[in-house]
Amino acid sequence: MRISISGLSRRFPGPPSHTALDSLDLEIAQGEFLCLVGPSGSGKTTLLRILAGLDRDYDGVLGLPPGLRLAVVFQEPRLMPWSSVLSNLLLVAPTEDAQARPRALALLRELDIAGFAEAYPAQLSGGMQRRVALARALFVSPELMLMDEPFVSVDQPTADHLRDLLSRSWRDRRMTTVFVTHDLREAVSLATRLVFLTRGPGRVLLDRPVDLPPPGDRSPADIDRALAELLTCHPRILEGEAGR
Amino acid sequence: MLPGPAAVGRALIREADSGALWLNLGMTVYRVAVAFLLAMAVGAGLGIFMGRSGLADRLLDAWLIIGLNLPALVVMVLCYVWFGLNDLAAILAVALNKIPLVATIMREEARSIDRSLIEVGRVFRLSRGRIFRRIYLPQLYPGLFASARAGLALIWKLVLVVELLGRPNGVGFEIRTLFNYFDIAGILAYAMAFIAIVLAIEWAVLIPLERRATAWRRR
Numbered sequence: 327m328r329i330s331i332s333g334l335s336r337r338f339p340g341p342p343s344h345t346a347l348d349s350l351d352l353e354i355a356q357g358e359f360l361c362l363v364g365p366s367g368s369g370k371t372t373l374l375r376i377l378a379g380l381d382r383d384y385d386g387v388l389g390l391p392p393g394l395r396l397a398v399v400f401q402e403p404r405l406m407p408w409s410s411v412l413s414n415l416l417l418v419a420p421t422e423d424a425q426a427r428p429r430a431l432a433l434l435r436e437l438d439i440a441g442f443a444e445a446y447p448a449q450l451s452g453g454m455q456r457r458v459a460l461a462r463a464l465f466v467s468p469e470l471m472l473m474d475e476p477f478v479s480v481d482q483p484t485a486d487h488l489r490d491l492l493s494r495s496w497r498d499r500r501m502t503t504v505f506v507t508h509d510l511r512e513a514v515s516l517a518t519r520l521v522f523l524t525r526g527p528g529r530v531l532l533d534r535p536v537d538l539p540p541p542g543d544r545s546p547a548d549i550d551r552a553l554a555e556l557l558t559c560h561p562r563i564l565e566g567e568a569g570r
Numbered sequence: 571m572l573p574g575p576a577a578v579g580r581a582l583i584r585e586a587d588s589g590a591l592w593l594n595l596g597m598t599v600y601r602v603a604v605a606f607l608l609a610m611a612v613g614a615g616l617g618i619f620m621g622r623s624g625l626a627d628r629l630l631d632a633w634l635i636i637g638l639n640l641p642a643l644v645v646m647v648l649c650y651v652w653f654g655l656n657d658l659a660a661i662l663a664v665a666l667n668k669i670p671l672v673a674t675i676m677r678e679e680a681r682s683i684d685r686s687l688i689e690v691g692r693v694f695r696l697s698r699g700r701i702f703r704r705i706y707l708p709q710l711y712p713g714l715f716a717s718a719r720a721g722l723a724l725i726w727k728l729v730l731v732v733e734l735l736g737r738p739n740g741v742g743f744e745i746r747t748l749f750n751y752f753d754i755a756g757i758l759a760y761a762m763a764f765i766a767i768v769l770a771i772e773w774a775v776l777i778p779l780e781r782r783a784t785a786w787r788r789r
Contacts, residue, residue, distance in 0.1 A: 378693045398693040404686055408708045408786045417704055418694040446786045466694060 621680020
């Protein structure tokens, strides 16, 4: 499975009109954990929405394998408030899957939330809700997982724990993942490949692999070293500028 | 002016013994049920359609306002004139009076649907039917229950009026007959019997259903 994006542009007519993506080219290989990093307005979320099939008004070519199993974790958990945690998972299961319930319970156990299977989302903390959103995405055994700054509004220890859970899940499953973030440390700790976008309209500014042990096996020192190296070469990378 | 409970009780037993009470109650409950289901189905469908489509809303909004303000009696008389003195006309007249109210409530509910939850269904490739049943419909439950309860209260009052105007049976018809004899105890006996049925429907059906559908709000 390979995802290829060629000459992808997305213009919003407005007013005021603006171009979110401009002739973006990108190839994503199977099993990659790609972090898409860029300043606000660089079109990261737009690209993710196009990949998710939520936005079809683009120009260019998007090559996604037909029948691709897809999962999305949004910035907000987007759980159904009227459904229990377990029902939120079962909602996305194929209707004919007789094993859905035991599989969902096993996944909740894996993510340490089995005790909350019958709870409603409003009874859970923000961090727990995000864990459920992650469980829902993993539940469909996705071939492509799209994540849009999913840990952005949780406190630091909770976000670290969620990143750890995500790394472990990826290590066990190796699903192709596109993770949008503007947090460089988060990107370096999770990704196998980093793609930086220019300040809008978004184009690929820098595309480089992460030469570290696999996500989940990285020590804080590994991450610090890679981060320092990157920032030494590209001190203004987060502002959408490569080089010194 | 007002007979005591004993007199009302005796009238109730008399009507029950003769079988008239059961026939008239049965006919009225039948008309209420059919008119209620018709009004809820058409009103909810119309309201959701108007809430989702700006064009439909603009085209139908004026008709909705007319429907809301048209006197119930005018609709009843017109239905009897057009369709004859039959149950179809009676039920249609009641439903037509109720549809604009249901449509108005459901239009507002449909406008306030959380689209971000619908997107969840789309990215996980759920079928349109599943998105409608599992994500769209639960967001409409508060409006559906509000219009069902308001609807039931309105419909049974309207059914009594259409029966009084043009049906040969039912509680409304019987109340007119009893009125001709100034039988206040008989009128109250029918009113009490019918109120008991409406309260039973409310407590045994609507309230438990609503509690079940909105249990998550109370946690």
